[in-house]
Amino acid sequence: MLEDRLTALEAKLDALAPRFEGRTRGEPGQGAVAALEQAQGVRLPEEYRAFLLRVGDGAPGLLPLARWGEALLDEAPLRAPCLLDPAKGHGDYGDDDEPAQGTIALTPGSPHAVLVVSGERRGQVLYVDLDDYWSEVVEDARGEPVGFATWYAAWLDASGPSAPGDAPGRGSAARRLAEGLLGSEDELVAALGDPRADARRRRKAVVGLDERGSLGPAGLAALDRACEDPDPTVRRAALRGLDRHRGPEALERLATRVGDPSPLVRRELVRLIAAAPEGRPLLRALVDDDDPAVVQSALGALLRGETTADALADLLARDSVRRVPDARGLLLHALGDTADPRWLPALLGFLEHEHAPTRLIAAVALRALGSTDACARLEQRRRIEPAEHVRTAIERTLGALGCPEPA
The missing domain is CATH 1.25.10 (Leucine-rich Repeat Variant)
Known part of the structure; x- marks a missing residue:
């Protein structure tokens, strides 16, 4: 099984050689592995260890072992158990805690992908943001934590030429890998429809579908259904996915959610609709929203486009604009600029x-x-x-x- 996963990773690296300027292997890993394990008194998780010995240290996208502690704020031994808990934020850890102890940083930048070497989560891959110690376990379509090989294969797919790129409002590719489930379209559709799945898992299934380069009818239908999910975070994620995968056809679906009961969803609608010139009538409807943030966002999007004198007069007459201080200020600036x-x-x-x-x-x-x-x-x-x-x-x-x- 491990041999098959390593062979598949090598084949994927070879296929993506142009993306990485022909460099598909790291430096020979035997010396680095032996030195780290001896110095820290640990044995690396088997998948990662076997990869380093076979493919090399510092393969595309991965930090070399010499930079293993990059996800730590202070020095901490690898044998200390990892304290990272996705249910906790920065303020939930003790003053003397080093939450990322017992982990190896796999990727540079923040959020870091880290591999747990010591503790209950040994062998699992998590993402951690050093600014607020936001963390998330990378999971498959069943909601099970994944190891190095599965994560790295997904990372390579996200880095390939057909991978969905970063876009405003979508967040970094690293954060999206953490926030979505890994799996095939059919597996993710099944996860989304699983009656036992809680809101967190349903949301991660939606993000996982969104991350796929393209979706078939089953995936698109699943996103459509998710727009009616009882949880607003699931509905918001589904709208993002539909906007990207349905393209111009998405606007009709977005229009049906203008009356969504959650301000969280309506704020996301403003962002999505603002990118479509034909969405201005929907933005004008959202200007009358009860939520001040929705009003301000919708008004700002309208004012960034071409606005006629009649349109400005209409906005000036809206009670919602006069009621929300920030929206009122945006409109006054726009009037002066004319x-x-x-x-x-x-x-x-x-x-x-x-x-x-x-x-x-x-x-x-x-x-x-x-x-x-x-x-x-x-x-x-x-x-x-x-x-x-x-x-x-x-x-x-x-x-x-x-x-x-x-x-």
């Missing part, structure tokens, strides 16, 4: 707003508008403005517009 005098009355009106940051933005936007017709109202507001930083902004606008000094 340099269109028709927005002068609206901006002057916001100079009287109860919210000081809104008054500040209105003063700055009036500066961008460049109309001296605002001088009298600006001076009037300057005299009664209680907030010093707003008063300073008004004075700068008065100067920028060339307003006459008050008598």
